[in-house]
Amino acid sequence: MFRNRTVSLVIPAYNEEETIRQVVEEFRQEPHLDEIVVVDNNCKDRTAEFAAAAGARVIAEQRPGYGSALMAGMDAAKSDILVLVEADGSFRARDVVKLLVYLDDAGMVMGTRTTRQMVEQGANMRFLLRWGNVFMAKFLQVCWMRPSEPRFTDVGCTFRALTSATYRKIRHRLRQTGPAFSPEMMCAALQERCRIIEVPVTYSQRMGGESKHSDTFLRQAKTAWKMFKTICRKRFLERGAPLPAATETPSSAR
Numbered sequence: 001m002f003r004n005r006t007v008s009l010v011i012p013a014y015n016e017e018e019t020i021r022q023v024v025e026e027f028r029q030e031p032h033l034d035e036i037v038v039v040d041n042n043c044k045d046r047t048a049e050f051a052a053a054a055g056a057r058v059i060a061e062q063r064p065g066y067g068s069a070l071m072a073g074m075d076a077a078k079s080d081i082l083v084l085v086e087a088d089g090s091f092r093a094r095d096v097v098k099l100l101v102y103l104d105d106a107g108m109v110m111g112t113r114t115t116r117q118m119v120e121q122g123a124n125m126r127f128l129l130r131w132g133n134v135f136m137a138k139f140l141q142v143c144w145m146r147p148s149e150p151r152f153t154d155v156g157c158t159f160r161a162l163t164s165a166t167y168r169k170i171r172h173r174l175r176q177t178g179p180a181f182s183p184e185m186m187c188a189a190l191q192e193r194c195r196i197i198e199v200p201v202t203y204s205q206r207m208g209g210e211s212k213h214s215d216t217f218l219r220q221a222k223t224a225w226k227m228f229k230t231i232c233r234k235r236f237l238e239r240g241a242p243l244p245a246a247t248e249t250p251s252s253a254r
């Protein structure tokens with residue numbers, strides 16, 4: 001519970017048996033979280049069993065992919081606020097509160113992993129990946145310079161918080177099943193004229209298991225291309241919500 005609003009944590013998981021127990025245990029220590037939902041996305045290992053043993057509510061999603069799993073988790077979550085995080089231990093539970101406090105001023109709060117002072121040694125955020133994310137984020141920012149003028153430095157950070165009201169608003173715009181789901185959510189929120197704030201979060205090395213999206217240059221390039229196409233389609237081929245009436249208060253933009 002955070003300022004009278006309940007909070008659910010959603011964790012998409014694909015074969016993360018090496019890390020899931022530790023991740024659930026770490027986030028269970030976070031006093032603001034009311035429930036932890038782990039999405040078992042056709043795992044072939046013991047991820048679901050370990051997550052449940054550690055105290056998470058485990059749901060199954062058959063449609064494969066990071067985006068499909070996150071959507072299933074957000075659909076199943078019961079709280080007023082949804083926080084998304086990875087199953088690989090690369091984010092810290094103590095950062096949840098950083099996202100929550102800014103939700104007073106926004107409909108969605110994005111973490112960014114490109115603040116160098118907060119990238120831990122060994123984290124998968126070397127020069128190319130960091131600047132690739134910054135470049136793509138600046139492209140997204142420029143695309144929405146009018147009317148929103150957001151400020152972004154990362155497009156692939158799973159760690160984020162949004163209100164369930166924001167999720168209901170953007171749900172119909174979410175189609176990406178893979179990693180392009182991450183910038184798609186940002187674009188969808190901008191299309192619905194929600195306010196988004198970005199805050200730095202600590203980014204650590206995976207605690208174990210295998211990287212699925214960004215271990216090789218080829219995979220990173222493929223993911224970047226899909227993200228670029230998604231941002232362009234959202235900005236130039238889909239209509240945004242109509243501008244709010246002039247009489248509406250700023251809080252209507254959340």
Ligand SMILES: Nc1nc2c(ncn2[C@@H]2O[C@H](COP(=O)(O)OP(=O)(O)OP(=O)(O)O)[C@@H](O)[C@H]2O)c(=O)[nH]1
Pocket residue numbers: 011012013014015016039040041064065066069070085086087088090124158206210211212213214215
């Ligand atoms: N449900 C589901 N989750 C996935 C899939 N691929 C990745 N994930 C999860 O999404 C999160 C992000 O995937 P990662 O492999 O960590 O991708 P990444 O963060 O770009 O790469 P790392 O540098 O290894 O952390 C993890 O929690 C994965 O378990 C998938 O196909 N389905």
Ligand SMILES: [Mg+2]
Pocket residue numbers: 086088090206
């Ligand atoms: Mg990861």
